[in-house]
Amino acid sequence: MRIPRFTQSSMFAQLQRHSARLGNEIRQVEMQAITGLKYTRPSDGPVETAAALRLQGVIGDQEAYQHNTGQGMSLLSTADQTLSQVADVFKRARELTLQGASEQYNGNDRSYISEEVTQLRERLLDLSNTRLGERYLFSGTDYETASFDATGTYGGSTDEYQTQIADNQWATLGFDGSQVFQGTVDAFGVLDNLVTALDNNDPTTVQTLIADLDDALQQAISARETVGHNQRHVEDAEITAGNLKVMFQTELGDLINSDPTETYTRLSELRQDYAAAMQIGATASQGTLFSLLR
Amino acid sequence: MGAISALNAAQTGLTAASLGIESTSNNVANAANDGYSRRAVRTTNGGPVSIGGHPRGAGVVIDRIARSTDYFVTKRIVDTSGKTGEAAAHRDALHMAETWFSETDMEGLTTRMQGFYDSLTAATSDPGNTAVRRAVVNSASTFAAGISRTAGALVDIQGELEDRVGDMVSQINDRLADVADLNERIVESGSPEQAADLMDRRDELVRTLADELGAELLVDRETGEATVLLGGVALVQGDHALTVAAGQNAAGDLTLIVDSIGDLDAGSQVGGRIGGMIKGWSDLEGYLDELDTMVEDLGGALNTQHSLGFDLNGNPGGDILSWDAAANHLSTTVDVDANLSASTLALASNPTASLGDIGNLQALLDIENQQLFGTQTGEQFINSLVTLVGSDVRSAEADVEHYGTVLADLDMLRESISGVDLDEEAVKLIEYQTAYQAAAKMISAADTMMQTLFQL
Numbered sequence: 001m002r003i004p005r006f007t008q009s010s011m012f013a014q015l016q017r018h019s020a021r022l023g024n025e026i027r028q029v030e031m032q033a034i035t036g037l038k039y040t041r042p043s044d045g046p047v048e049t050a051a052a053l054r055l056q057g058v059i060g061d062q063e064a065y066q067h068n069t070g071q072g073m074s075l076l077s078t079a080d081q082t083l084s085q086v087a088d089v090f091k092r093a094r095e096l097t098l099q100g101a102s103e104q105y106n107g108n109d110r111s112y113i114s115e116e117v118t119q120l121r122e123r124l125l126d127l128s129n130t131r132l133g134e135r136y137l138f139s140g141t142d143y144e145t146a147s148f149d150a151t152g153t154y155g156g157s158t159d160e161y162q163t164q165i166a167d168n169q170w171a172t173l174g175f176d177g178s179q180v181f182q183g184t185v186d187a188f189g190v191l192d193n194l195v196t197a198l199d200n201n202d203p204t205t206v207q208t209l210i211a212d213l214d215d216a217l218q219q220a221i222s223a224r225e226t227v228g229h230n231q232r233h234v235e236d237a238e239i240t241a242g243n244l245k246v247m248f249q250t251e252l253g254d255l256i257n258s259d260p261t262e263t264y265t266r267l268s269e270l271r272q273d274y275a276a277a278m279q280i281g282a283t284a285s286q287g288t289l290f291s292l293l294r
Numbered sequence: 295m296g297a298i299s300a301l302n303a304a305q306t307g308l309t310a311a312s313l314g315i316e317s318t319s320n321n322v323a324n325a326a327n328d329g330y331s332r333r334a335v336r337t338t339n340g341g342p343v344s345i346g347g348h349p350r351g352a353g354v355v356i357d358r359i360a361r362s363t364d365y366f367v368t369k370r371i372v373d374t375s376g377k378t379g380e381a382a383a384h385r386d387a388l389h390m391a392e393t394w395f396s397e398t399d400m401e402g403l404t405t406r407m408q409g410f411y412d413s414l415t416a417a418t419s420d421p422g423n424t425a426v427r428r429a430v431v432n433s434a435s436t437f438a439a440g441i442s443r444t445a446g447a448l449v450d451i452q453g454e455l456e457d458r459v460g461d462m463v464s465q466i467n468d469r470l471a472d473v474a475d476l477n478e479r480i481v482e483s484g485s486p487e488q489a490a491d492l493m494d495r496r497d498e499l500v501r502t503l504a505d506e507l508g509a510e511l512l513v514d515r516e517t518g519e520a521t522v523l524l525g526g527v528a529l530v531q532g533d534h535a536l537t538v539a540a541g542q543n544a545a546g547d548l549t550l551i552v553d554s555i556g557d558l559d560a561g562s563q564v565g566g567r568i569g570g571m572i573k574g575w576s577d578l579e580g581y582l583d584e585l586d587t588m589v590e591d592l593g594g595a596l597n598t599q600h601s602l603g604f605d606l607n608g609n610p611g612g613d614i615l616s617w618d619a620a621a622n623h624l625s626t627t628v629d630v631d632a633n634l635s636a637s638t639l640a641l642a643s644n645p646t647a648s649l650g651d652i653g654n655l656q657a658l659l660d661i662e663n664q665q666l667f668g669t670q671t672g673e674q675f676i677n678s679l680v681t682l683v684g685s686d687v688r689s690a691e692a693d694v695e696h697y698g699t700v701l702a703d704l705d706m707l708r709e710s711i712s713g714v715d716l717d718e719e720a721v722k723l724i725e726y727q728t729a730y731q732a733a734a735k736m737i738s739a740a741d742t743m744m745q746t747l748f749q750l
Contacts, residue, residue, distance in 0.1 A: 010713060049680060050680065290720045
């Protein structure tokens with residue numbers, strides 16, 4: 001029976017091979033410990049890398065949507081407050097109209113009422129040209145142009161301005177002022193007509209303008225409801241984007257982050273194995289039969 | 295007569311023991327020599343010689359100094375060395391390329407493309423803002439730079455591989471010539487046993503050629519002559535060696551060209567490290583083709599859509615990305631168009647548009663989800679490419695592991711047949727030393743006998 005031979009060269013070759021393999025594995029685990037990542041190169045996990053890239057892309061999308069929704073909330077909140085004040089203008093104008101239509105008031109009284117209505121008209125003009133920063137809220141897509149001039153002529157765009165707040169979802173941030181203030185009834189025109197009727201001491205005409213004022217008030221309330229609808233839309237999108245971002249970040253972390261305890265435990269094991277292999281090699285290399293010959 | 299016979303017999307024993315010690319000494323000296331095959335003195339008994347009708351022994355006859363080797367193990371080692379070398383070189387080439395597709399050490403292509411689309415999404419909230427528009431232009435520039443940088447790096451790596459192949463080729467030609475020279479000297483020596491050292495050196499050279507080229511070995515067992523084959527072509531036959539050179543075939547791919555034969559099919563005929571480097575070069579060429587496709591198809595779609603829009607001054611949009619279509623790999627030349635700026639960014643769909651007109655911006659964003667690459671979007675296409683690179687590296691590493699293990703096992707087998715065991719040699723030394731001492735004693739005894747006769 002042939003006895004297999006195991007030479008010193010074989011032994012050292014095996015030792016070299018195993019210590020190289022252990023050294024390689026130690027380096028990989030050390031890299032995981034340093035970076036905190038399980039996969040530092042695509043080859044560490046091709047499938048996991050592809051999944052991680054997809055998740056990073058989705059997270060980036062949510063961050064962009066959060067940026068847009070944040071800006072959108074500011075604009076819409078301002079628009080909502082503005083339209084609330086517009087409604088207040090018409091509520092006061094209606095009160096004054098009722099007074100002006102009453103037989104108890106004379107021409108002098110009506111001239112004082114006319115002065116207040118004129119102030120309300122100026123207030124309405126200011127509100128219609130509300131800006132956040134350099135952006136007019138009621139000029140549509142032409143948001144760097146003033147919405148209305150002093151005559152009540154609309155100068156903006158009839159296209160509404162929108163921003164993307166989620167996948168395939170858009171919210172209106174810039175409204176068509178010609179619809180908000182002149183869609184059902186010309187809000188400026190109504191107040192102009194009221195001033196004229198009061199200056200003419202014409203209670204009959206004043207009385208007929210109550211219906212127009214009601215329409216103008218309802219117009220402002222409707223516009224505020226539309227803004228509110230967009231606000232809710234944007235709020236929902238902001239919350240969704242935030243939640244999705246956290247969820248995908250957690251998923252990404254679970255996928256690519258290394259567990260420190262596992263990593264350091266494995267590193268300790270490998271280092272011990274390496275030291276043991278070196279010790280065995282050192283012992284085995286200490287002598288052959290030649291060292292015992294005289 | 296008896297004393298003289300005894301003297302002769304003892305002398306043969308002394309010679310044999312002396313040769314045994316010399317052989318053992320040679321083995322010990324070459325114990326760490328990787329290509330060495332241990333020697334052993336083979337003897338037979340001399341005679342019988344008939345003297346006076348009685349058969350007498352004639353001492354020991356040295357038959358030969360045998361070289362412990364196994365041709366089939368050697369051949370398998372040569373074959374596996376070729377595959378191991380190829381796998382290692384292929385893996386090393388892909389490792390260099392993989393760095394440029396990593397997303398952890400640097401912003402990779404996926405991150406940069408995503409950044410471009412994210413900047414477009416953010417622009418929907420304030421399209422007239424100069425800073426926001428500038429961010430879009432900058433992110434397009436960053437994306438283009440990522441592509442050209444990656445493609446440029448791949449081309450540089452290909453150049454490095456070509457240089458390495460060229461450097462190795464001159465060494466290979468020297469080795470082929472050496473093998474041919476050793477063949478001649480082995481044949482001149484008369485028999486393989488007479489040329490054991492030459493054959494060891496020759497086999498080691500062939501193994502190195504296998505590691506470098508994927509060469510195969512055929513040995514004439516009678517003459518000891520070796521034929522070195524590469525893909526069926528005899529690079530060395532007898533004392534004649536061909537030369538090889540690095541070059542490109544008709545398709546422009548890197549390959550080896552054999553003198554008087556022509557270029558080899560690198561995929562099927564060339565192995566070893568050179569074959570691995572050629573394989574890596576070819577894989578990189580594939581990656582570059584994918585990057586070129588991405589630039590043409592995605593860049594083309596972006597440019598086409600952008601040209602349908604209008605900038606802040608009402609002018610139609612130009613290109614977002616530009617590249618040299620005539621370049622060998624156009625992806626190395628891609629950059630953001632020189633005329634693209636915050637003011638020429640065409641996000642509106644009407645020439646007389648207001649600032650908030652983002653009709654064309656919306657259309658540009660839609661490109662993100664268009665299946666421009668078969669059934670894949672741009673992001674999916676890049677992700678597939680990154681995954682492909684990772685898979686190729688993983689596969690190459692598996693080959694290295696596999697062939698490395700097989701080669702290690704074959705080396706162990708060769709060592710068990712041909713390697714020098716120092717403990718074994720120590721025992722043989724003691725044996726030969728004892729035999730030498732005994733033979734010397736016999737000579738001394740025979741001499742004493744003859745002195746006694748002379749004094750009669």
